[in-house]
Structure formats: structure tokens, C-alpha cells
Amino acid sequence: MKNLKRVFSEFIEFAGYTKFFFFVFVTIFVAAVAMLEPIFMASTIGFLEDFQQTGNFSLNDFLIFLAIWGAYLLINMVLNYIHRYFISDKTALEFHNFISIKYAKNLFLMQYGDFLSKKSGSIYKDFDRGMDAFFRVVFFFFLTFVKVIMSFIVALTIMLYFNWKMTILALAMLPFMAIVGFWIARKTDKPQEENNKRWTDAFGHIGNFFSNMQLGKILRLEEIFCSKFVQEISEALRLQKFTSRWWSASDMITGVFVGISRFLVIGFGVYFIMQGELTIAGLLLVFSYLERIYFPLSSLFGSLPDFQRWEVEIGIFYEMIEKSHTEKLDDGKNFEPKNGEIIFENVDFGYSDERKIFENLNFSIFSWEKVALVGNTGAGKTTIVSLLFRFWDPNSGKILLDGQNIAGLKKSQLRAHIGMVSQDNSLFNLTIRENLLFAKPDASDDEIKIALQQASADFVWKLEKGIETMIGERGLKLSGGEKQRLSIARLFLQNPQILVLDEATSALDNKTEKNIQQSLDALMKGKTAIIIAHRLSTIKNVDKILMIENGKIIESGTYDELVTRGGKFAELANPDRLVIS
DSSP states (O other), rough: OOOHHHHHHHHHHHHOHHHHHHHHHHHHHHHHHHHHHHHHHHHHHHHHHHHHHHOOOOOHHHHHHHHHHHHHHHHHHHHHHIIIIIIIIHHHHHHHHHHHHHHHHHHHHHHHHEEEEEEEEHHHHHHHHHHHHHHHHHHIIIIIIIIHHHHHHHHEEEEHHHHHHHHHTTTTTHHHHHHHHHHHHHHHHHHHHHHHHHHHHHHHHHHHHHHHHHHOOOOOHHHHHHHHHHHHHHHHHHHHHHHHHHHHHHHHHHHHHHHHHHHHHHHHHHHHHHHOOOOHHHHHHHHHHHHHHHHHHHHHHHHHHHHHHHHHHHHHHHHHHHHOOOOOOOOOOOOOOSSSEEEEEEEEEEEESSSSSEEEEEEEETTOEEEEEEOOOTTSEEEEEEETTTTSSSSSSEEEEETTOOOGBHHHHHHHHHEEEEETOOOOOHHHHHHTTTTTTTHHHHHHHHHHHTOOOOOGSSTGGGGBBBBGGGGSSSHHHHHHHHHHHHHHHOOSSEEEETTTTTTTHHHHHHHHHHHHHHTTSSSEEEEOOOOOEEEEOEEEEEEEETTTTEEEOOOHHHHHHSHHHHHHHHHHTTTEE
């Protein structure tokens, strides 16, 4: 129940105490009005009983009674419409919207490291199911729960007023229903929680495959991931069958208790009528309220598995939110880099205590300097860039930008002044225009056209819809070279102070690379540039090369200096192939 309490805490934040209690009052009032109808039905029998006993029948009184009954029915229908739409549906929908907006930022501001530890598909599923559970709880609370409880109280009060003996007989089975319902809820609680986890894992496999679709196709992993998905949902089905079997048994047992209650009411009702302690109208009244108590309450007990599921889904949602660290993009000092000087000073960093990447890493990149980072895969080149962007912060040491420790700067400003083109060619499933405008939202069509020309991305104008073309998930409708050229065009639009080129021209042919390299050289003038590349043609003319191995800089110097020195770089450099082997 802890998570359900949190839902109502969120709801009061959304609506306020005044609205919340007003909604509850309206719901109680509507439920109370609805429970008056059996009195009208019993009164009809009362007219007939009076006629049989006295022979008198006042048509005028009966017509007035029918008019009042008709007015009641009309008012009841209007009240139910008002309650259903304005209290249950509209309120639950607006709350769903409120809670979605409130927690959406937690997803978008999730720290990169937290994201890498999860499966993207499970993140989507946990968020979606959590949001749906918030809606269902509030919707059910106002539409069903409060009305059922209030209906029970009103019915109990009326029945006790008319005949307390029949009331006790009618409700004799109710405690047994409650005991069975709560016992089954306890028994199925853990299986339901495990079932939800299985579904989350299943959708995690889908998200994992979709986020690496091309690799999955190349390695023929369709059957493997499908098998993983089927395995998870098959186990989820087994668990769901287990809980469903128990709740089906609960429905059957409830039906037995309701049947026993009917027999008790009919049997003793006939006896009390014969003894003159009860009228036929009174029996009809009790029997009508019996139906209006047991069926809503059995429906309420039948909703316990839904409450179980919602409780679990909300718990998973909160766990995901609370275990994810939210980035504070605007915490820190304002900063406008002027020279772009970067210094790593005694930097220690590891993704975990067992996995150290850097120990006492020191190097400098001077203003407007072009520096290449080279080394084998896993040497730490990309991690240096990640630390510069503050995807992670060093365990110790400092990273200085123009003399300022970046740990104290606003991440939003820091990243605004660093532009990057990576080998992943990160593009969104939007139009080409939208992808480019992320770099400069107010860019004009002329500026976009110039940026595309500078990146040798003129192919865009040959597409049927030009820059309004949708490029597909991660740009899959484009070739590798086309995606890379669009990423470079975006960099031209951004025109940042610091450039990071991570295999920026790896997907281009030699001719196109040569053209773009000339444009990049022009863009890099007056800027600091960090280049990660394996092609010698990309790094041959840089100001400095840092050779990294196992998280340490083992050599540094210009290309000619390192080759002349005959060290590790010279061993790896392969001029014939123009690559770092």
C-alpha cells in the first residue's frame, strides 16, 4: 500500500486538498443518491399491499409518486454523467498528463552512466506502465472504490433502519468474503511482482535489439532475441495463470457466499412475513440492497489483482526514478570560453572501483591547438571526451577549461561550447531540417544550405522532400557517409569553440574526405580541436599527437617527431595504408 499512498500524495499535489475532498464529497453524494432507488421499488409494492389490505387506491397519490420517481431517475442519470466525466475521466486524464510531465524530465535528464546500466526497452516499458497505473488508480478510486464503500454504508444504514435482523442475515457472509479475498491477495502478491518483472525484461530485449538493429541483422540475432523475448513472456504467462487461477477461485467462492446470502434472506424473509414481522415490500427492499451490496463488493474484491499489479508497476516506476541520478544542467557558474585551453590535471577515473581507466592522467591542449588522440580500442580516448562533456566526473583531480574547473561550471553551457561528430553518426528519427536545427534553432534556410555545402552534403537537395525528408531511426534511411556528412553539417551550424571529431570522416571515401577535411580545417581555425582517428591522413597535420595505452599517455609530439622517435606510434603507423594499425 506504500506506493498507492504515494499516488494520492502526488494527486493532492496536482489537485490540492480542497479539490480532492470536493471530488470525494461529490462521489459520496452521487453514490448515496443512487442507493435510494430500492426505496421507490419497495414503495410500489407498498401501494399494492395497502390496496390488498384496505381496498383503497389513490391514483392521484400514485401518479405523484411516479413523477417523483421519474424526476429522481433523471437527476440520478445527470449526476452519474457529471461524476463519470468531470470527476472520474477528466480528472484522471489530467492527473495522468500532470504526472507524465512531472517525471518525463527524469528520463531526459537521466545521467548517461545510469542509462548505460539499463535496457532502453525496459525504461520505456516501466515508464509507460507506471503512468498507466497512476491513471488507473485515480480513475478506479473515484469511479468505483469511493462509490462502493459509500453505497455499502448507505445500504447498511437503510437496511438497519427497516429491519436489523434481516440486515444481519443479509451480511452474514461478508466477513468470509473479505478473509478469502485478502488471503488470496497475500498469496498472489509475489508472483504478480515477478510477472511484472518478466514483462519488463521481455521489452528490454526488444529495446536492446531495436537500438542495435543493424548489428542484430548482420549477426543474424533475430531468432536469439526473439527466443529471449518468448522465454520471458512464457514465464510471465505461467505466473499470470497462477494468479488468475486463484482469483478465478475467489470469484467462484464469492458467488457461493452470495448464493448462501440469498437463501438466508429468502428463507428467513418468508418466515418473518409469516410471523408478521416483515412485509413483502420490506423483503423486496432487503433483497434489492443485498444485490447492491454484494455485487459491487465482489467487484471490489475482484479488483484486488488489479491493485496488486498497479502497486507493483508504481513501485517499479518509483524505483527506476529514484535509482536514476538526474543531471543538474544549470547548477554551477556561468562561463564563456575564450581560448579553449584544456588541461587534465592528476585525473583519476574508473567506471567502478574494480575498473580503473585513468590514474594520475596529465596533459594539456593549448588554445586553438589541434590534438589527436590515438591508441588501441579501450585505451581511454573516448573516455577523455566523455569526461570533457561531464558525462562523468573524475574520481579525483581536475579538468580545467581556460583555467576554470569544469566541475563547477553549468553543464548546459559547457556542452553548448563543445561540438562533436562521432563515428556513431547520432541522428534522430526526424526530418533533416529538424536534426540540423538542434545545433542552432534560429538558423535560416540560407545558413542551413551553406552548412550542407560546407559538409559536402548536397545530396540532400536530390531527395524527394529535400531537407524535410524523414531519415528514419538513427538515420537508417541514409548511407553511412550521408549520415556522417549531416552530422558534420550540424557541427558547421553550431560553430562551437571546441571541436571533438571522433572518427568524423571514417565513413567517407577518400575524395569526399579530402573535400570535407578542407572544410573542417577552415572550421577549426581559431578553435581548439580534439581528433580521434585511425586514418593517418586525418591526423598527419595536427599540432600534437597523444599516444594513449592502458589509460596512460606513453608518447606525445608531432607526427614527424613520433615517427622519427621510432617508438610505439611509429610501430603502429602504416603509411602504406594510411591507417594506425
